[in-house]
Amino acid sequence: MPRLAVFHADNLAVLRALPDACVDLIYIDPPFNTGKAQRRTRLVTVRDDHGDRVGFKGQLYRTIRGETSGYEDRFEDFLGFLQPRMEEAYRILAPSGSLFFHLDYREIHYCKVMLDRIFGRASFINEIIWAYDYGARSRKRWPAKHDNILWYAKNPEEYTFNFEAMDRIPYMAPALVGPRKAALGKTPTDVWWHTIVSPNSREKTGYATQKPRGIIDRIVKVHSRPGDVLCDFFAGSGTLGESAMQLGRNALLVDSNLEAVRVMRRRFAGMDVEWRRGAARAADSLLTLKEASAEQRRALASEGGEAGPRAAKPVAERAGRGRARRDRTGMSTEGRDDQA
Numbered sequence: 001m002p003r004l005a006v007f008h009a010d011n012l013a014v015l016r017a018l019p020d021a022c023v024d025l026i027y028i029d030p031p032f033n034t035g036k037a038q039r040r041t042r043l044v045t046v047r048d049d050h051g052d053r054v055g056f057k058g059q060l061y062r063t064i065r066g067e068t069s070g071y072e073d074r075f076e077d078f079l080g081f082l083q084p085r086m087e088e089a090y091r092i093l094a095p096s097g098s099l100f101f102h103l104d105y106r107e108i109h110y111c112k113v114m115l116d117r118i119f120g121r122a123s124f125i126n127e128i129i130w131a132y133d134y135g136a137r138s139r140k141r142w143p144a145k146h147d148n149i150l151w152y153a154k155n156p157e158e159y160t161f162n163f164e165a166m167d168r169i170p171y172m173a174p175a176l177v178g179p180r181k182a183a184l185g186k187t188p189t190d191v192w193w194h195t196i197v198s199p200n201s202r203e204k205t206g207y208a209t210q211k212p213r214g215i216i217d218r219i220v221k222v223h224s225r226p227g228d229v230l231c232d233f234f235a236g237s238g239t240l241g242e243s244a245m246q247l248g249r250n251a252l253l254v255d256s257n258l259e260a261v262r263v264m265r266r267r268f269a270g271m272d273v274e275w276r277r278g279a280a281r282a283a284d285s286l287l288t289l290k291e292a293s294a295e296q297r298r299a300l301a302s303e304g305g306e307a308g309p310r311a312a313k314p315v316a317e318r319a320g321r322g323r324a325r326r327d328r329t330g331m332s333t334e335g336r337d338d339q340a
Ligand SMILES: C[S@@+](CC[C@H](N)C(=O)[O-])C[C@H]1O[C@@H](n2cnc3c(N)ncnc32)[C@H](O)[C@@H]1O
Pocket: 009, 010, 011, 012, 029, 030, 031, 032, 071, 207, 209, 210, 211, 212, 233, 234, 235, 236, 237, 238, 239, 240, 254, 255, 256, 257, 260
């Protein structure tokens, strides 16, 4: 059974308590330094004949404002805040591990220079653009509708890249490529079109900056193996943790915001989770995750079902299996050409 450990703590203290080279994949989505407070209020609707909303079959519903979650997203010295945490991230990554660093256009260029210094420029592999199309459109400049995700491999000669685990996306003009290719779909590029977590979606937790499972699942499937130990030390609503649990990985999550921890408690109800306050037991929790990981690997090996080996070098591109699944992944074909 995959396991989670969730820490309500400042992530620097937790990171400093962890041993070297102990996690296989780090995904983080730090505060974006937008200069604004990030807040969202949960809205719950209940059936009420005098309600203000019309729902299915014309029935009336009343809206109740639930709890507000959020955090301040304002830093005097953003890089000064991030740098010691990223140095620790590099230290705790396993030799074949990868970092995925998610931000937006406001600070990403400064952070890339900082990460190039910490990881070495050769370790920078890709900048993934997550493109979406939601919300207001500025009339004064091009509306910014993308986030940036930097991928660094600790060792650029050896890292996990499960090409076959990649989901496939539909061709925009399937008639041009023939039925076999059209049914198979094509592999994604470094531009990922995906909806944001919509206010009506089932995965919505109410946390202001929650990221979509479709984006995180793709990273987890391609860049880690079943039984690996993953880490998100800016966990928010715990999207990486949920993805890890459902895909057979273990994860250590940290957030300093009590509201984030409350959201995670709801999200992970019924799952095998160790809850910790403060960083004191971080090394012990990591050990427990490592033991779970070793057990899962033994079970996978005995079933002969271990996920592919780590790529000694970037895996040669070859056609994978599976069909294009636009609806289930939430990925869209918008903006893509039809190169195979
Ligand atoms: C952009 S949100 C992460 C959202 C998350 N990816 C999700 O899908 O819900 C950033 C999170 O970092 C947390 N955070 C900020 N500073 C922190 C610190 N020093 N230690 C731990 N967590 C911190 C905030 O409380 C916030 O929940």
